Amino acid sequence: MNSLRSKGSFFKLYSWLPMILLFISVLNEFDFNYLNLKYFSFNFPFILIFFFTLKEFKYFDYFLVFLSGLINDTVVGLPLGISSLSYILICIATSYFRNITIRPNPIKDWFYFLFVISLINSINYSILTLFFSFNLILMAYLVNTFFTFLFYILFVQIFKHYQKGLND
Amino acid sequence: MASSRDDFIIAIRSAFLKKSTQQKFSLLTLVFLSLFTILLSNLDFRIIKILKMSINEIVYRSSFIVSIPENFLMNTFIKISDYTTFYNDYKNNKDELNKLRSSNTSSEIIQYENKELKELINDYASSSNKILAKIIVDHESPFLKSIIINKGSKDNLKIGTNVYDQSYLVGRVIEVNYKTARVLLLTDLNSNVPVTIAPQNIQAIITGKGNNSGQIKYIKDGLSDEFTDQSIAYTSGTGAIFKSGIPIGKLKKMEDQTNKKFDVEFYTDFSQLKYVFAEVITQTEIDNSNTDNNNVNNPMEAKLKILEDEIKIIEESNIKFKDENELLKTEINNLNNKINGYKNEISKKNLTINQFNIDKNELDFLKLNLEFGHKCRRTFFNNKGFKVGTSKYKKCVMNNGRINE
Numbered sequence: 001m002n003s004l005r006s007k008g009s010f011f012k013l014y015s016w017l018p019m020i021l022l023f024i025s026v027l028n029e030f031d032f033n034y035l036n037l038k039y040f041s042f043n044f045p046f047i048l049i050f051f052f053t054l055k056e057f058k059y060f061d062y063f064l065v066f067l068s069g070l071i072n073d074t075v076v077g078l079p080l081g082i083s084s085l086s087y088i089l090i091c092i093a094t095s096y097f098r099n100i101t102i103r104p105n106p107i108k109d110w111f112y113f114l115f116v117i118s119l120i121n122s123i124n125y126s127i128l129t130l131f132f133s134f135n136l137i138l139m140a141y142l143v144n145t146f147f148t149f150l151f152y153i154l155f156v157q158i159f160k161h162y163q164k165g166l167n168d
Numbered sequence: 169m170a171s172s173r174d175d176f177i178i179a180i181r182s183a184f185l186k187k188s189t190q191q192k193f194s195l196l197t198l199v200f201l202s203l204f205t206i207l208l209s210n211l212d213f214r215i216i217k218i219l220k221m222s223i224n225e226i227v228y229r230s231s232f233i234v235s236i237p238e239n240f241l242m243n244t245f246i247k248i249s250d251y252t253t254f255y256n257d258y259k260n261n262k263d264e265l266n267k268l269r270s271s272n273t274s275s276e277i278i279q280y281e282n283k284e285l286k287e288l289i290n291d292y293a294s295s296s297n298k299i300l301a302k303i304i305v306d307h308e309s310p311f312l313k314s315i316i317i318n319k320g321s322k323d324n325l326k327i328g329t330n331v332y333d334q335s336y337l338v339g340r341v342i343e344v345n346y347k348t349a350r351v352l353l354l355t356d357l358n359s360n361v362p363v364t365i366a367p368q369n370i371q372a373i374i375t376g377k378g379n380n381s382g383q384i385k386y387i388k389d390g391l392s393d394e395f396t397d398q399s400i401a402y403t404s405g406t407g408a409i410f411k412s413g414i415p416i417g418k419l420k421k422m423e424d425q426t427n428k429k430f431d432v433e434f435y436t437d438f439s440q441l442k443y444v445f446a447e448v449i450t451q452t453e454i455d456n457s458n459t460d461n462n463n464v465n466n467p468m469e470a471k472l473k474i475l476e477d478e479i480k481i482i483e484e485s486n487i488k489f490k491d492e493n494e495l496l497k498t499e500i501n502n503l504n505n506k507i508n509g510y511k512n513e514i515s516k517k518n519l520t521i522n523q524f525n526i527d528k529n530e531l532d533f534l535k536l537n538l539e540f541g542h543k544c545r546r547t548f549f550n551n552k553g554f555k556v557g558t559s560k561y562k563k564c565v566m567n568n569g570r571i572n573e
Contacts, residue, residue, distance in 0.1 A: 027227070027234040066198045070205070074227040075305065077314045077343070077350055080220070081205030088198045095183035095195065100175070127206075134312075135357035137378045 015059045015166065018052050018159075022065070026072040026083075041140070042147035043117070045072065047155045049087050050113050054094040055163065062091055079132055086120045093119075106156065114149045121145050221345040228316050228348045232304040246440070282413070283470065298332065298445040299323055304348065306441065313356035313376060314339075317444060320347045324448045330410055332445040336435040337361070337403060337414045341446070349446075354416065355380055355438055362406035363416060368394045371404055374416065374432050380439070382417065382432040395419050395430045411447070536565045543569030 013020075025044045045068065052060040069084030076083075093116045101108075121141050128134040184196040193201075208216060250257075305316035319325050321344050329341040331351045339359065343350035352359055355376040363374050365384075370391050374382040384392070384401075399419040405412025417434040544564035546553035552571055554561035564571055 024234055027231045028238055061192065062195060062198055063193050066193075066201065069202070070223070071227050071230075074224055075231050077312050079206060080209035080223075081202045081207075084205060085199065085202035088195055088202055092183050092195050092199070096179050099179040099182050137357065140378065 017162065018048060018057065018060055019064055022048050022068050023071070026068045027075060040147065041144045042151050043144060044151075044155075045083075045087065046090060046117050046120075046148055047113075047152050048159075049090045050094055050116065050152070051156060051159050053091045054098060054109065056098065057163075062088070065091060078128070082124060082127060086124055089120050089123070090116060106153075110149075110153055110156075113152050114145075117145050117148055224343070224345045225348060228305055228345075231316075235305065281474065297448045299448060301331075301349075301444050301446050303441055303444060313353040313359075313378065313438070314342070315351050315353065315441065315444075317349050317351055317446065318347065319446055320345045320349045322347055323446075325349050325446055328409060329449075330414070330447045332414070332447065333436040333441060334445075335415065337410065337416050338436055338438070338441065338444055340410065351444070353438055354382060354434060354436075360385075361410060361416065362404045363401045364404040365395065365399050365401050365419070368399060370394065371406070372401075374401060377431070380434065380437070381420075382434060384419075384430060384432060392430065397421055399430075401432055411449075533562065533565060536568065540565050540569030544571065 022045055025048070049060075049065055053062075053065075065087045066084045069082075069087040070080060072078075072083040073080050093112075097109075097112055121144070125136060125138070125141055128136060184194065184199075209220065299319060301317035301319040303315050304318050317331070325341055325344050327341055327344055329349075331338045331340060337354065339351045339353040339356075341349045342352045353376065354361060354374070355378065357376050357378050359376040361374045361382075363372055364370070365372055368391075370387060372387040373385045375385050376382050397419060401416045401419065403410040403412055403414040403416065415435060417432045419430040420433040422429045422431055541556075543550075544553050544561050546555055554564060554571075
């Protein structure tokens, strides 16, 4: 990793990788929908934001998270600001959870993640249906929440490896 | 109890307001900024519109570039799937092509007639120009079904512009930027299309279901009983949102339902869209008082075209009739030959029968001659008899030797 640090620009790129991934994921909206699995989708930005804000990762800027939300809204076609609000609410939830947690536990984090994404998807769904009169499939939201919850633990392992590589 | 509430308030306050050294904004500021953006994006100010359009342009282009690797993977996946079903698809397409070719001529005539009648009713001629547009973003969000195309207000696209895949309806434009536009697909839950269901001629509205099918809404109870698997749905033009007569899909009976319920199976495969056609319509008023050549020529040309097509159809039918006549003639000749053959046979049989009758008479005569010949023959003692071989002699023999009868 010393060699990595010595290569200044590469280290910078590696450090900003989560943020780059976040922007790629909102621009690309990859969801494996071409697999034709009914309702199957998961929210990768939620996992990414939750994990890195919970770990207070110093290259994860809140303002950039806000911007990524705006981009997501533009790509998906939602009213501007909805995703930004969701992402910032995740940041608030993780900040609060970090403040009240003395000894971090991955399982607790995982179930807290489920609670947070359920709450945020509910807020999202309510705003879109009540204020913007969108017709949405509730089942799609539920399945999305479920798969996001399932995939969280998998991605956490990958992110931990990444963090380990960065700290070494 | 009080201390735990204090801890909660401290934690919340810290979460909202505390800024770590790397952060430029507190989370509370960003929450307000988000709410402000939501509010602002719904205001119809010109400057906001321009700003929004600029953001859209940049984001859509960036999204297109970023999606290249995923699109490559997706296309590879689809190509592999296509290769496995290539031969069957080819055979089906060939059959369908033959059927379509046969019905093409009559549908062209109907189109010309339809165009002419519409011009007469509406008093304006609408000339449509379909422009090819490439889909630059097609992420098929599980919540909203829309695509981004690379044509916008620069190419005269407007909100509501109809978008097609070949001749089938795909959706309509709901957001226009300078060089891009967002198209709401028929599969989206927020898409409502007024349709006519043929041949029952029932008016209804088709709404997207979020997957690749649509559901029929707003029809009177009991009318759905008339639907069959053969029924097709096309736009009715009600509300002037969509042009009339655009095919959408065919009705399909839902398998998991015990009662008779139908869904609409769209003709277009929305997962395979790469290019679409946006229909830019320009309406020109027809000046009835002005009888210049252009106004006369168009309907005349259409009429001529119709007549030409009719002649073509009549000629084709004539050729068919001629062929049929030839076949019938040959059949008649064959039958006549057979009749002649039978006649010859009958005449032969008649000859045989006649010969048989002659032989039989001769035999009878000979038999009677043996018995009664001496009574009829003229002799020295019988001078009343006849000379042998004369007709009187024969008559006498046949009358059993009675000379006077």
